[in-house]
Amino acid sequence: MSTLAITCIVLSACSSHYQMPTALKQQTLNSDTTPESWSIGAQKSKNLISEGTFQELNDDQIRQLVNRALSNNLQLQQQNDSLKIKEQAVIASGSNLWPSLEAGLTTGRSKSVNPSSISNKFDADITLRYELDLWQKLAASDKKANLEYLAEQALFEEAKQALIANVVLAWFDVIEANKLLSLYSQRIENAKQNLSIIESGYQQGLNGALDVYLARNELHSEESRLALQQTTQSTAIRALERLIGEYPAALLEVNANIPTFKSSLDIGIPSELIKKKPSLKASWYQLMAKDAGLAFAHKQRFPSFVLSASTGDSAARFSELFSASGLAWNLVGNLTAPLFEGGRIKANERSAEFQLQQAEKKYLDDIYSAFENVENTLSAQRSLVVRYESTKQAMENAVAAEKLAFEQYQSGLVTYTTVLDAQSRAFDAQSSLIQIKKQRAANRIQLQLQLGTAFIETNNNTSTGDTNND
Structure with missing residues (x-):
């Protein structure tokens, strides 16, 4: 009689089977939720940024910095260690089948x-x-381990691409800091020349004492800006040194111009982003690993x-x-066969089910976050093009106005406050142009990263980028 009861319980457990939710059978979103094109719109081109990023940067130093970062960056090494841990977990899980x-x-x-x-x-x-493995219980555990390894592999690829982008962006920050430092130094020299001319005119009775005080104040203000910019420059260099795995001594020298990318970027369509962006691949593999984990938890009843x-x-x-x-x-x-576990098996299965639902929502949220980042970057790209051209014109006008104002001051046509106002406008326009040019280049790198287009490091010294000075 007891044998019959045990047999009935076993057959009852085997009669129930787990079915994957319908939503999880679709690897990509359907046409109703995925737009056919980006809302901002953009032209496609065969000149992909991945084929010429480092050539267009037109500097051998950035290639060397990227290679040093890939070899020495401690965070990337930690990510690689995590990948190795998952690889050993796959081996350990697969051994249960033998x-x-x-x-x-x-x-x-x-x-x-x-x-x-x-x-x-x-x-x-x-x-x-x-x-x-009659019920594929061990196979489900092995599948879960393999999917987690694939997810970690995708995360490692995402981390590597992010590191390359961050090195390039940090390099841009150092170049920007250098350009601004050079501008501030030039402003100090101009302020000293103006002060010398005004003091000479004061001694000859051509200028008033107020003009002398204003000129001295301008010089001291420029010296203050220079000191602050020197700190900003050191901070930017240290950030770059940390990325390439070196001690942040602020000793790295960078002598380059902010690039102007000339090639067009094929942004593709939103559905392609899901297939090629490593972080979204990782999110999908994590989702399927939770699905395999639920199957394993359910089969503990067998x-x-x-x-x-x-x-x-x-x-x-x-x-x-x-x-x-x-x-x-x-x-x-x-x-x-388990007969009484005090609800442990059922609780584990319910927990695995909730983890699966959580992973599904995370996957959808990751997709829409990726879409949002691309849309925002495309919008910023269009805005930066307009801002750059407008600021460039404003700078040329402001520099001409500054020169004219000082000439008119020497002729007694305007007061020195007019000169100071013109100088301030010229300074703001010059510094803004440097910053916007850097933002435009950085936005291009960020867009490539968000689109999941792999950066290609190259040792080819042939460059086709912008060689014009700022």
């Missing part, structure tokens, strides 16, 4: 009272165990069937072990 072979050796020494004697005993055995075969021997002397006459062996088939 038979296990164990050997044991036991020694003992005992004393008997009547008759009084001391005896030795040696036991040795070899056991072979193999679990038949019975396990283990075959074991062992052979062994006992002897009073070690040399007599495994003698042909003393060998013993047995073959056992073991069928076990």
Whole structure:
């Protein structure tokens, strides 16, 4: 009667089976939720940025910095270690599908009272165990480990591409800091010349004391800006040094211009982003790993069937072990099924189900976040083009106005406050042009990263980029 009851419970457990939710059978979003094109719109071109990024930067130093970062960056090395850990987990999980072979050796020494004697005993055995994966329970566990490894692999690729982009962006920051520092130094020299001219005019009775004080104040203000910019420059250099895995001593020298990318960028369509962006691939693999984890948790209800075969021997002397006459062996088939676990199996399955739902929502959220980032960067790209051209014209006008204002001041046509106002406008326009040019170049690199277009490092010294000075 008890055997019949156990059989009924086992068959009942096996009759229920897990089915993947319909939503998870679709790797990409459907046409109703994925737009056919980016809302901002852009022209396509065969000149992909991935084929010429480093050539267009037109500097061998950035190639060297990127290679040093890929070799020495500590965060990327940590990500690589995580990948190796997942790889070992795959090996460990896959080993459950193979038979296990164990050997044991036991020694003992005992004393008997009547008759009084001391005896030795040696036991040795070899056991072979193999679990038949009738319900694909072990296969589900192995699938989960493999999917987690693929997710970690995609995250490592994303981290590598992000590191390359961050090195380039940090390099841009240093160039910007250098350009602004040079501008501030030039402004100090101009302020000194103006002060010298005004003091000379004051001594000749051509200028008032107020003009002298205003000119001195302008010089001190420029010196303050220079000191602050020197700190900004050091900070930018240290950030770049940390990315390439070196001590942040602010000793790295960068002598380059901010690039102007000339090639067009093929931004593709939103659905392509899901397939090629590493972080979205990782999110999808994580989702499928949770699905496999739910399948494994559900199949814990099913019975396990283990075959074991062992052979062994006992002897009073070690040399007599495994003698042909003393060998013993047995073959056992073991069928076990959970009957009462206090709700543990059900709770684990429900937990795995909630984790799957959480991963599904995260995957959808990651997709829309990726779409949002691309749309925002495309909008910024269009805005930066307009701002750059407008600021460039404004700078040319402001510099001409500054020169004209000082000439008119020397002729007595305007006051020195007019000169200071013109100088301030010229300074703002010049610094803004440098900053916008850097933002425009940085936006291009960020767009490439967000589109999932791989950066290609190259040792080719042939460059086709912009060589004009700022």
